[in-house]
Amino acid sequence: MRNFQSISIDINEKTAWVQVGATLGQLYHTIAQRSKALAFTTGVCPTVGVGGHFSDGGYGFMSRKHALASDNIIDAKLINANGQVLDRESMGEDLFWAIRGGGGASFGIILAFKVKLVIIPEAVTVFNVPRKLE
Numbered sequence: 001m002r003n004f005q006s007i008s009i010d011i012n013e014k015t016a017w018v019q020v021g022a023t024l025g026q027l028y029h030t031i032a033q034r035s036k037a038l039a040f041t042t043g044v045c046p047t048v049g050v051g052g053h054f055s056d057g058g059y060g061f062m063s064r065k066h067a068l069a070s071d072n073i074i075d076a077k078l079i080n081a082n083g084q085v086l087d088r089e090s091m092g093e094d095l096f097w098a099i100r101g102g103g104g105a106s107f108g109i110i111l112a113f114k115v116k117l118v119i120i121p122e123a124v125t126v127f128n129v130p131r132k133l134e
């Protein structure tokens with residue numbers, strides 16, 4: 001799916017269409033280029049692919065506040081076994097529910113996900129607190 005890498009962001013709507021061959025790193029980077037106040041809640045490793053990760057769940061640093069990647073999917077495009085391209089409306093809510101955590105490959109080939117972006121602070125402080133056993 002690596003040729004399906006396009007990411008289009010709607011800043012006003014705070015949403016993005018992400019094709020499944022994009023990596024998490026590409027998604028993070030593309031959002032950051034457009035806005036310092038928006039992000040997406042997904043996994044830690046930048047080389048992981050959107051296709052398997054979003055359809056499996058997708059847990060990362062922001063999940064305690066913003067839940068999983070799959071909780072923030074609002075639409076998808078999928079090819080079913082008959083070769084039909086379906087979106088959320090035409091696939092129906094049962095199939096749309098199943099591809100958000102049940103693993104994509106069981107149900108069809110997902111081409112893209114539409115996701116809801118999350119609002120983040122522009123400055124983030126990261127620190128370590130080293131401790132010894134004693």
Ligand SMILES: Cc1cc2nc3c(=O)[nH]c(=O)nc-3n(C[C@H](O)[C@H](O)[C@H](O)COP(=O)(O)OP(=O)(O)OC[C@H]3O[C@@H](n4cnc5c(N)ncnc54)[C@H](O)[C@@H]3O)c2cc1C
Nearest residue numbers: 020043044045048049051052053058059104105108109110
């Ligand atoms: C280095 C590393 C770090 C990770 N970090 C995290 C993390 O921080 N948080 C977390 O939650 N998980 C993490 N994972 C797990 C990762 O989310 C899963 O391995 C995920 O399934 C990877 O998806 P992929 O598309 O890259 O892999 P693939 O192996 O390509 O796909 C995984 C499965 O999804 C199916 N699939 C892929 N694309 C599609 C598609 N378009 N349509 C239908 N089915 C599809 C494949 O058939 C396969 O069954 C990590 C994995 C690695 C290797």
